[in-house]
Amino acid sequence: MDLTVKIGSIMMSNPVGTASGTFGFGEEYGELIDLSRLGAIYTKALTPEARPGNAVPRLVETPSGILNSIGLANPGVERFLTEKVPFLDTLNTTVILNVSGSTEDDYRTVLEKTGNLSCIDGYEINISCPNVKHGGLAFGTDPVQVETLTASLRKMTQKPLIVKLTPNVTDISVIAKAAEAGGADAVSCINTVRGMVIDTRKRRSVIPAGIAGLSGPAVRPVGVAATYTVSRSVSIPVIGLGGIMCADDAIQYLLAGASAVQVGTGLFVDPRLPLKVAEGIEDYMSENGMEKIEDFHGFL
Amino acid sequence: MDLTVKIGSIMMSNPVGTASGTFGFGEEYGELIDLSRLGAIYTKALTPEARPGNAVPRLVETPSGILNSIGLANPGVERFLTEKVPFLDTLNTTVILNVSGSTEDDYRTVLEKTGNLSCIDGYEINISCPNVKHGGLAFGTDPVQVETLTASLRKMTQKPLIVKLTPNVTDISVIAKAAEAGGADAVSCINTVRGMVIDTRKRRSVIPAGIAGLSGPAVRPVGVAATYTVSRSVSIPVIGLGGIMCADDAIQYLLAGASAVQVGTGLFVDPRLPLKVAEGIEDYMSENGMEKIEDFHGFL
Amino acid sequence: MQQFFSQIQNLNPVATGYFRLDFHWPIDEVPRAGQFLTIRVGDVSSPLLRRPFALSAFDSSSRTASIIFQKIGKATELLSEMNPGDPIDILGPLGNSFSQKVTAMDAGKKNHIVVAGGIGTGPMLYLADELKREKKDPLLIIGCRSEHLVPYPALDNSIRTIICTDDGSAGFKGNVVDYMKSNPDPDSGTVIYSCGPKPMLMGCQNYAEETGKSSYVSLEEVMACGVGACMGCTCETTDEKKYARVCKDGPVFSGGEIKWT
Amino acid sequence: MQQFFSQIQNLNPVATGYFRLDFHWPIDEVPRAGQFLTIRVGDVSSPLLRRPFALSAFDSSSRTASIIFQKIGKATELLSEMNPGDPIDILGPLGNSFSQKVTAMDAGKKNHIVVAGGIGTGPMLYLADELKREKKDPLLIIGCRSEHLVPYPALDNSIRTIICTDDGSAGFKGNVVDYMKSNPDPDSGTVIYSCGPKPMLMGCQNYAEETGKSSYVSLEEVMACGVGACMGCTCETTDEKKYARVCKDGPVFSGGEIKWT
Numbered sequence A, B: 001m002d003l004t005v006k007i008g009s010i011m012m013s014n015p016v017g018t019a020s021g022t023f024g025f026g027e028e029y030g031e032l033i034d035l036s037r038l039g040a041i042y043t044k045a046l047t048p049e050a051r052p053g054n055a056v057p058r059l060v061e062t063p064s065g066i067l068n069s070i071g072l073a074n075p076g077v078e079r080f081l082t083e084k085v086p087f088l089d090t091l092n093t094t095v096i097l098n099v100s101g102s103t104e105d106d107y108r109t110v111l112e113k114t115g116n117l118s119c120i121d122g123y124e125i126n127i128s129c130p131n132v133k134h135g136g137l138a139f140g141t142d143p144v145q146v147e148t149l150t151a152s153l154r155k156m157t158q159k160p161l162i163v164k165l166t167p168n169v170t171d172i173s174v175i176a177k178a179a180e181a182g183g184a185d186a187v188s189c190i191n192t193v194r195g196m197v198i199d200t201r202k203r204r205s206v207i208p209a210g211i212a213g214l215s216g217p218a219v220r221p222v223g224v225a226a227t228y229t230v231s232r233s234v235s236i237p238v239i240g241l242g243g244i245m246c247a248d249d250a251i252q253y254l255l256a257g258a259s260a261v262q263v264g265t266g267l268f269v270d271p272r273l274p275l276k277v278a279e280g281i282e283d284y285m286s287e288n289g290m291e292k293i294e295d296f297h298g299f300l
Numbered sequence C, D: 001m002q003q004f005f006s007q008i009q010n011l012n013p014v015a016t017g018y019f020r021l022d023f024h025w026p027i028d029e030v031p032r033a034g035q036f037l038t039i040r041v042g043d044v045s046s047p048l049l050r051r052p053f054a055l056s057a058f059d060s061s062s063r064t065a066s067i068i069f070q071k072i073g074k075a076t077e078l079l080s081e082m083n084p085g086d087p088i089d090i091l092g093p094l095g096n097s098f099s100q101k102v103t104a105m106d107a108g109k110k111n112h113i114v115v116a117g118g119i120g121t122g123p124m125l126y127l128a129d130e131l132k133r134e135k136k137d138p139l140l141i142i143g144c145r146s147e148h149l150v151p152y153p154a155l156d157n158s159i160r161t162i163i164c165t166d167d168g169s170a171g172f173k174g175n176v177v178d179y180m181k182s183n184p185d186p187d188s189g190t191v192i193y194s195c196g197p198k199p200m201l202m203g204c205q206n207y208a209e210e211t212g213k214s215s216y217v218s219l220e221e222v223m224a225c226g227v228g229a230c231m232g233c234t235c236e237t238t239d240e241k242k243y244a245r246v247c248k249d250g251p252v253f254s255g256g257e258i259k260w261t
C-alpha cells in the first residue's frame, strides 16, 4: 500500500498534515508527537514584518466550532530565519511555509527571503488576507488578483505553490481555476468561514476585531462541499481541510476528491489526531483493497 | 414595553417567527403550540406547480447542525389555495408566504394567484433557488438579478416583500443593497450554507442530491456575521436567522442589527422554542430597561 | 400529540446492544401499536435532533410506556447510559397506528402474522400484544442474525412466537421470509404485518402479493420534525408522483401504497 | 508535558459551586504550583475544546494531583457530574510555574503573601503549600464574595490564612487589597503572589508597586491549544509591542512584565 502524495515536485509520506496557524512552526507539538510521522507541517502564516496580532480574546467556542481572530501574529521573516529555521532544519518532515501579506510585495518578500532554505519544501499561499491596495477586500475573493498573485510567485520558485482558498466566495471553483491558471501546483480548502459571536451581557462582539473565522467540526460539511466542487473544476491536487476530527472525516475529504488533508482545530482537542487519522486512512485502505490515495477518487 | 416589529405596512406582535420550510404551513405545529403567540409564520416555499421534492434521505445530522435537501417539496399554488388557505384563514397570526421558483415568471405567478388572499400578510422571496434561465446559478448570487426580480414583484403587491438572502456569496451586503434598490421592505438572512456529507461505507453522498444546505447551531456565527454586515449596509429592517436555539442566540441577532428573528432547526429540537425565545427577549428587555426592539441597535 | 417530560422507570438490556426503556406516560392520549415518539437525548447541540423510537408496550393500568432501542450511534449510546429517575423529554405519540391503518375487512380476518426484525422488533411486540388482547391469536415471527440478538426478556410466552436466526443459533435457521415459505400458510386471507430492515419488508410484501395475502408495513426514514412539517422523511408511493411523509402519513402503510425500489 | 488518561479518585464540593477533583498522576514529570493542565470533557463535538485548570495540590507519595474548579458553564457542569473511577483525558503539566519564574533574590526573601480569589484559589493553595514545605511560612489571603464560597475543606490549618469576604460574612470584611492596606506589612522586601480576577491582580500589583514589594501574578486567558502553538491566549507585555502567550510564556508573570490596562 502506498500512502504517499505528490504535490508539485515533492512527495509527502502520507496525506495528513497539520493546518496552518494551529501548529505554530512545529516546536511545541514536537514534545507531544513524533513529527516525522506527519505527512506535512503547514506552518503559521509568515509575513515580512513581525505582527503582534489582535486584541484578546482572540478565541471563542461556538457550537461544535471555534471562532478565532489571531490576526496573523507571527515573528516576521527576519526572526523566523533566526528563531524558527534552526529547529525546522532538524526535521525530516515535509514543511510547507504558509505565507500571508497585505500586498503582493509582501508575499514576494517572504518567498525571496526564504527561497534558498532547504528546510522549506513548499509554500501555501494564504489568500484570505485583505489586500490593502484593493480597498481591503481579500485577495482570495477576486479571480484576477488570485491569478496575478499566483503567477507572480510562480516565477520566483520551483518549489510547490499551494494556494489556500477561502470558502467565503460565491463560486469557489472560479477562484480555484484562477490559481491553477496562475501556475499553482495544488489548492487547499477551506480557510475559516466568516462568523461572529456577540456577548449579550456586554453588548459587544466577544472578539474585539468583530467578524472572525469559524473552524472545527461545525464547518466540516462546508469544507467537504468545497473540496468536492473544487476537485471537479481543476486538475491539480486538492488538499482538503475543515473540521476533521477523526479518520472518517478525512476519508470524506479524500472521497470528495482531495489528495491530502490537514488537521487544524482537531489538534486542540487531541494532539495525536493527525497520526490517528493517518492510521485510520491506512486501515480503511487495507479493508477496502485500496492501493494508493488516488483509489479514493472516482466514486462520487 | 413594546415588542412589536413593523415590516413594510404590517406589524408583527413580537419579533420571533418560524423559519420557512421548518414549520410547513403551520397546521402540524398548531397542535403543539399556540400559533397566535408567534410574531409570524413564514411558510414552506410555494412554487406555481406542485413539487414532490428530492430523493431520500433528505436529511442528515452534522456536528451541531443538519444538512437538508428537501428540494422545495410543496403542494403548488393550486392545491395551496384549496388545502392550506382555509386553515390559514382561521389564524390571527401574521403569515408570510415564502415564494420560490426557477424563473422570474414562477415568482410572479405565485404572487398573482395569491395576491388577493387576506390570510397572506406578506411575502418572503427565496432567492437561493437556481435560475434555470441563467445557467442554474442561484438568483441570489447576482445583484442584477436580485434587483430585477425584486422590482418586478414590487410592482405587483403593496404587501411587504422580504428578500431572503443566501450566505453563499462573496459579499452579502451587495445583494442586500440590490434588494433594497429593487424595493424590498426588508431582507432576511441567512438561508442555509452549502455543505456535504459523504457516507464513507457506501462511498457516496449521504444525500442523493449531493451538495445540500446546512442549518442549525453550527451556522449561528455565520448568520450573526451576515446580519451584522447586512444591517450596516441597508436601511430597511433585517430579519436574522440561523441556528437560534435559545433567547440569548436571538438577542445576538438583535444586537447585530436584526429587527426580528426566525427559529428554524431549533423547532425540531423543541417545538416551544419560538415562544421561549420571545419570552426570553422580553425578560432581557425588562432587565436592561429597554422599551422597544430598536433599543437593541447601536451598541455594536 | 404532546411534548412532555417524564422520568425513566427502568432501563435494562434485552439482547446484545438492545435495551428496553420504561417510563411513565403522563398524558391522556393512549399510544397505539405502530405509533412512535421522539426523545431529546442530552442538552448540548450534538447530538442535535430528537430521535424517533416506536412504542414497544403500553400498560394502561400503570400508565407505563416502553420502547426497545438498539445502541447504534451517539444518541442511543447516551440513552443507554441513563438511569432510572433521570428525566426524559418526549414528544408523542406521533404518526398513525396499525389499528388506524388496517381496513375493517383485514381487521376481521382470522390469521395474523406479525413479522419483526432488528430495530423493528419493538413496535411488533406491541402489535402482537394488541392483537392478542383482541383475541386474534397472532403468530409473531422474529428474525435476528444470531441468538444473542433475540430480545428474550421482552417476549410474552402467551403469544405464539417463532424465532428465526440467520446462523441457526436459535429457532429456525434462515430469515423470516424463508420461514413463511417453508411453512406455507394456506389461508389467503392472512394479514401480514412487518417492521424491520427494508429488504425484510420487501420480502414480506412480495410473499404477501404472491400468495394473495394482505400486507401492512411500518417504515423508517431519517426525521427532523417528526410531526409532518419539514417534508424531510418522505417515501415514494404508487399514487402518482406524490411523496408521503413517514412521520405523519405513516409510519404504517399498506404494502400496496409503497413504491418498492 | 504529556497527554495521558487517568481515573478520577475523588470529586467533592468544597464550596457552593466549587469542586475538588483528585486523580492519579501517572507520569514522571511533577507538576509545580502555577502549572496547569487541560481536560477534555465529554467526547462529542460540543463542548469542543479542552478546558484549562491549574493544579491545586500534588501529593508526591501517592502521586495524586488535584484541581479545584468552579461550575460555570457546560464543560465544568459535565465535569462536576462525573464519578470516581471515570476516565479523564489530561494534557499537562503546562505552562511555567512560580518556582521557575520567581527570581532567586525574591525566593530568598523573608515574607511571602499568597493572594487568591475565585477560580484562582486552586493554584494559590498549591503555592502556599510549596512555600510552607520550603519553610517560608507564607501568609495566604483568600478573597470571596461571601462565606459560602470559601473552600474550607481544601484549606490547610497549618498555613496562616486570612479569609476576606465582600459582605463580611466570614473573616475580614472587604477585598484582599483592602485587607493588605489595613494591615500594612512594614517589610518592603515582601513578595506578593496573586491569582484571581483581573481587578484583584491589578489591585495587588498596584499595592506592591506603591509599597516597593515584588509581585508575581498568574494570568488566565481563553485557550485553544494550551501548548503555545496557536497564539490564541496572548497578553500584552511592557516589552515593546510583544504579546506573550499565557499558556507557554506564562501563566506566571512578574507583575512588571504585564501591560495593565
Ligand SMILES: Cc1cc2nc3c(=O)[nH]c(=O)nc-3n(C[C@H](O)[C@H](O)[C@H](O)COP(=O)(O)OP(=O)(O)OC[C@H]3O[C@@H](n4cnc5c(N)ncnc54)[C@H](O)[C@@H]3O)c2cc1C
Residues within 6 Å of the ligand: B061, C036, C047, C050, C051, C052, C053, C054, C055, C067, C068, C069, C070, C071, C072, C073, C074, C075, C076, C077, C119, C120, C122, C123, C219, C220, C221, C222, C223, C224, C251
Ligand atoms: C419511525 C421510527 C421509529 C423507530 N423506532 C425505533 C425503535 O423502536 N428502536 C430503535 O432502536 N430504533 C428505532 N428507530 C431508529 C432510531 O431512531 C435510530 O436508530 C436513532 O435515531 C439513532 O440515533 P443515534 O444517534 O444513536 O445514531 P446516529 O449516529 O444518528 O445514526 C446511526 C444510524 O442510524 C440512522 N439514523 C440516524 N438518525 C435517524 C433518524 N432520525 N431516523 C432514522 N434513522 C436514523 C443513521 O442513518 C445511521 O445509519 C426508529 C426510527 C424511526 C424513523
Ligand SMILES: Cc1cc2nc3c(=O)[nH]c(=O)nc-3n(C[C@H](O)[C@H](O)[C@H](O)COP(=O)(O)OP(=O)(O)OC[C@H]3O[C@@H](n4cnc5c(N)ncnc54)[C@H](O)[C@@H]3O)c2cc1C
Residues within 6 Å of the ligand: A061, D036, D047, D050, D051, D052, D053, D054, D055, D067, D068, D069, D070, D071, D072, D073, D074, D075, D076, D077, D119, D120, D122, D123, D219, D220, D221, D222, D223, D224, D251
Ligand atoms: C491557565 C488557566 C487556569 C485555570 N484554572 C482554573 C482553575 O483552577 N479552576 C477553575 O475553576 N477554572 C480555571 N480556569 C478557568 C476554566 O478553564 C474555565 O472556567 C472553563 O474553561 C469554563 O468551561 P465551561 O465550559 O464550564 O464554561 P464556558 O461555557 O466555556 O464559559 C464560561 C465562562 O468561562 C470563560 N472561559 C471559557 N473557556 C475558557 C478558557 N479556555 N479559558 C479561560 N476562560 C474560559 C468564558 O469566557 C465564560 O465567561 C483556568 C483557566 C486558565 C486559562
Ligand SMILES: Cc1cc2nc3c(=O)[nH]c(=O)nc-3n(C[C@H](O)[C@H](O)[C@H](O)COP(=O)(O)O)c2cc1C
Residues within 6 Å of the ligand: A019, A020, A021, A022, A044, A045, A066, A068, A070, A072, A098, A126, A164, A190, A191, A192, A214, A215, A216, A217, A219, A241, A242, A243, A244, A262, A263, A264, A265, A266, D224, D230, D232
Ligand atoms: C487559531 C487558528 C489560527 C489560524 N491561522 C491561520 C493562518 O495563519 N494561515 C492560514 O492560512 N490559516 C489559518 N487558520 C485556518 C486553518 O488553517 C484552517 O484552514 C481552518 O481552521 C479550518 O480547518 P480546521 O477546522 O481543521 O481548523 C487558522 C485557524 C485557527 C483555528
Ligand SMILES: Cc1cc2nc3c(=O)[nH]c(=O)nc-3n(C[C@H](O)[C@H](O)[C@H](O)COP(=O)(O)O)c2cc1C
Residues within 6 Å of the ligand: B019, B020, B021, B022, B044, B045, B068, B070, B072, B098, B126, B164, B190, B191, B192, B214, B215, B216, B217, B219, B241, B242, B243, B244, B262, B263, B264, B265, B266, C224, C230, C232
Ligand atoms: C428542512 C428545511 C427546509 C427548508 N426549506 C426552506 C424553504 O422552503 N424556503 C426557504 O427560504 N428556506 C428554507 N429553509 C431554510 C430555513 O428557513 C433557514 O433559513 C435555515 O434553516 C437557517 O435557520 P435555522 O438554522 O434556524 O434552521 C429550510 C431549512 C430546513 C432545515
Ligand code: FES
Residues within 6 Å of the ligand: C222, C223, C224, C225, C226, C227, C228, C229, C230, C231, C232, C233, C234, C245, C246, C247, C248
Ligand atoms: S420528519 Fe418532518 S415531515 Fe416527517
Ligand code: FES
Residues within 6 Å of the ligand: D222, D223, D224, D225, D226, D227, D228, D229, D230, D231, D232, D233, D234, D245, D246, D247, D248
Ligand atoms: S492557547 Fe494556543 S498559544 Fe496559548
